[in-house]
Amino acid sequence: MKLLVTGGTGYIGSHTCVELLQAGHAVVIADNLSNSSSAVLERIARIAGKAPAFHKLDLRDAQGLQALLQRNPVAAVMHFAGVKAVAESVADPLKYYDNNVNGSLTLFAAMREFGVKRVVFSSSATVYGAQAVSPIGERAATAPANPYGRTKLMIEEMLRDLCTADPEFRAVALRYFNPVGAHVSGLIGEAPQGTPNNLMPYICQVAAGKLPELRVFGKDYPTKDGTAIRDYLHVTDLARGHVQALDYLERVPGFSAVNLGTGRGTSVLEMLQTFERVNQVRVPWKSADRRPGDTVITYADPALAGTALNWRTQRTLEDMCRDAWRWQKSGLAD
Ligand code: NAD
Ligand code: UD1
Numbered sequence: 001m002k003l004l005v006t007g008g009t010g011y012i013g014s015h016t017c018v019e020l021l022q023a024g025h026a027v028v029i030a031d032n033l034s035n036s037s038s039a040v041l042e043r044i045a046r047i048a049g050k051a052p053a054f055h056k057l058d059l060r061d062a063q064g065l066q067a068l069l070q071r072n073p074v075a076a077v078m079h080f081a082g083v084k085a086v087a088e089s090v091a092d093p094l095k096y097y098d099n100n101v102n103g104s105l106t107l108f109a110a111m112r113e114f115g116v117k118r119v120v121f122s123s124s125a126t127v128y129g130a131q132a133v134s135p136i137g138e139r140a141a142t143a144p145a146n147p148y149g150r151t152k153l154m155i156e157e158m159l160r161d162l163c164t165a166d167p168e169f170r171a172v173a174l175r176y177f178n179p180v181g182a183h184v185s186g187l188i189g190e191a192p193q194g195t196p197n198n199l200m201p202y203i204c205q206v207a208a209g210k211l212p213e214l215r216v217f218g219k220d221y222p223t224k225d226g227t228a229i230r231d232y233l234h235v236t237d238l239a240r241g242h243v244q245a246l247d248y249l250e251r252v253p254g255f256s257a258v259n260l261g262t263g264r265g266t267s268v269l270e271m272l273q274t275f276e277r278v279n280q281v282r283v284p285w286k287s288a289d290r291r292p293g294d295t296v297i298t299y300a301d302p303a304l305a306g307t308a309l310n311w312r313t314q315r316t317l318e319d320m321c322r323d324a325w326r327w328q329k330s331g332l333a334d
Contacts, residue, residue, distance in 0.1 A: 007080030177261030182327030189327030261300025
């Protein structure tokens with residue numbers, strides 16, 4: 001199948017391009033490089049043995065998108081492109097509504113014009129409200145707590161409405177829990193700009209001596225060691241979920257939302273200790289206040305992904321820590 005991958009030079013998109021190419025698909029990437037580098041293209045090709053096509057394009061450029069789809073008849077779209085920093089979305093909501101919602105609207109309109117009727121969308125567990133009780137199933141109420149999460153839900157609703165309007169249009173929204181780690185080759189991974197907000201890249205930078213210590217946000221939560229619990233999954237497992245979602249769309253009409261997670265909760269201290277143990281490296285840390293807006297315990301019920309997509313995670317927390325550290329040490333993360 002020939003596919004358009006928006007945001008394909010980014011963290012999750014680049015890992016998915018590798019899996020798509022290795023599964024025999026042809027890949028055309030559209031990315032404006034606002035949070036990634038074209039240097040990743042050659043590394044995707046090195047791992048997969050095949051190169052993706054690349055077009056530097058902003059999704060809000062309707063004419064550019066139309067020209068791209070005219071020249072590249074694609075069977076489906078994998079839609080990763082978007083901005084994703086929660087705190088920035090609170091400070092500058094219009095940036096998020098413009099980039100994520102407008103960008104998606106422009107993309108879906110171009111798809112309609114060129115008769116492309118399959119889309120896999122990067123959604124997030126952040127669409128569930130803070131009240132959701134773990135394990136969280138897809139039927140849990142949605143109530144995102146910030147503008148970023150609201151853009152994800154709005155895009156899901158747009159896709160749901162498109163599927164109702166056109167019975168041939170099919171969409172699956174994959175609700176990711178906490179993707180971490182890097183490709184086992186050490187050639188691609190997450191390259192956050194500035195100081196990282198998320199736990200795993202922060203741990204990596206402390207271990208590498210770039211940051212002095214990890215602040216553990218909250219030590220008095222009602223959990224076994226007092227720190228908050230999340231469902232971390234390896235980015236390669238996540239990428240494979242997208243390949244499975246493509247097969248699923250061939251079989252199942254309409255709109256679906258599917259969680260991608262392990263179904264297991266890991267605390268901040270467990271993550272830290274696992275990282276130190278498997279990598280034989282010290283990660284100094286200290287307790288800090290709870291981070292505003294954080295949930296205590298969030299992990300997935302991934303049963304639907306198992307039955308519908310025939311997907312489950314294969315990589316362990318140890319794999320995630322080992323691969324993240326290999327990528328950090330490669331020097332390519334900087
Ligand atoms: P990323 O920033 O590494 O990748 C996003 C890519 O989209 C970047 O390469 C960026 O240059 C590009 N992009 C952004 N706006 C664009 C636009 N208007 N036009 C064209 N390209 C544009 O982020 P990621 O972690 O790979 O996330 C990919 C998707 O998954 C995002 O939609 C994100 O919201 C979603 N998601 C990520 C996580 C996570 O923890 N990383 C969790 C849940 C959902
Ligand atoms: C964050 C985003 C969420 C996104 C998710 C996946 C926020 C509020 N939420 O959630 O929208 O979908 O990432 O990438 O940003 N921690 C520390 N010290 C640190 C960093 C994190 O103790 O320096 C703790 C956090 O308090 C949390 C856990 O580690 O308990 C995981 O944090 P993080 O990686 O930021 O993920 P989420 O909070 O799940």
